[in-house]
Amino acid sequence: MLRQPILLLSRSDRVKRLVATLPVTSGIVTSYVPGETTEAAVAATADLVDADLKITLDFLGEDTFDVEQADATVAAYVELLRQLTTKGLPRHAEVSVKLTAIGLLLPDHGHKIALENARTICRAARNAGTTVTLDMEDHTTTDATLAILRDLRKDFPETGAVLQAYLHRTEQDCRSLAYEGSRVRLCKGAYAEPESVAFQDKIDVDKSYVRCLKVLLAGEGYPMIATHDPRMVEIASSLASRYGRAQKTYEFQMLFGIRPEEQKRLAASGETVRVYVPYGQEWYGYLMRRLAERPQNLSFFVKSLISKR
Ligand SMILES: Cc1cc2nc3c(=O)[nH]c(=O)nc-3n(C[C@H](O)[C@H](O)[C@H](O)COP(=O)(O)OP(=O)(O)OC[C@H]3O[C@@H](n4cnc5c(N)ncnc54)[C@H](O)[C@@H]3O)c2cc1C
Helix, strand or coil, X not given: CCXXXXXXXXXXXXXXXXXXXXXXXXXXXXXXXXXXXXXXXXXXXXXXXXXXXXXXXXXXXXXXXXXXXXXXXXXXXXHHHHHXXXXXXXXXXXXXXXXXXXXXXXXXXXXXXXXXXXXXXXHHHHHHCCCEEECCCCHHHHHHHHHHHHHHHHHCCCCEEEEECCECCHHHHHHHHXXXXXXXXXXXXXXCCCCCCECCCHHHHHHHHHHHHHHHHXXXXXXXXXXXXXXXXXXXXXXXXXXXXXXXXXXXXXXXXXXXXXXXXXXXXXXXXEEXXXXXXXXXXXXXXXHHHCHXXXXXXXXXXXXXX
């Protein structure tokens, strides 16, 4: 019930100004975001690698309407990849990129600028020996994201995509992307979407998630099963064995700070588990989406806001 209002607040500048004054060290933020700097992100990566986990790093930011900010985001990814290389981590860590953070929404030539910026990051990732996955944002960007993915894959076929099971279109998108070498991260979807494009009830989203899992696991690509839902994890495991998939031909993915014990349990059972590690100063939108998924955390959040006063 609270999900839609919280997601709407995630786009409010007024609330953002209030919440953004929270120090990153406040409990609720650090439970989801290990830090604001590249160094903090690399240190968190090294700790997760020690726990036998893989990583994908996200430099936080989205909905950029400013060319310089888009350029700064590209530079941040290039620097991140440099620091990962220095520490010998690219074998374990890739990067996740939001196209609206690197120019997709810019009024003049946004599509072209985002594509060129994504190419720069893909090139830096390849030079470092790792890969890029394009995050999926709200449904108004789905077509553009998939078009940019198609272009990028001509030169960088290792580039991954995200599909969101709450969208009506996604089962078909899974069919289109279930080809050899195609890395597809399947998540439920985190944005406030209208009934015209997305399932609204959890049960319908879960059923769609299972249908999409079947398409991806039966297909030729590399499915990345991104969920914390114990039922989805169990169903994915049994579908993987039904379709004769060996453990290293797919992976599980979870967000930093969510069900860390389950992440370790799955890794210990031989599964590849990748943790999505967001970092940077622009944590507001990300945090609000996590709160929307788990309104129980709201009281914790409001206490953090009150105690800073
Ligand atoms: C690696 C990864 C990448 C993602 N990338 C994208 C993307 O590009 N685009 C996009 O729209 N969405 C993305 N998401 C978010 C995703 O769409 C969901 O919003 C999110 O994962 C919650 O859905 P769930 O499958 O975990 O199931 P849910 O049914 O929401 O949750 C299942 C269980 O997980 C636990 N849980 C879930 N959320 C939280 C939380 N915030 N805090 C604490 N416990 C929690 C609870 O135990 C809950 O009962 C990504 C998720 C992951 C794991």
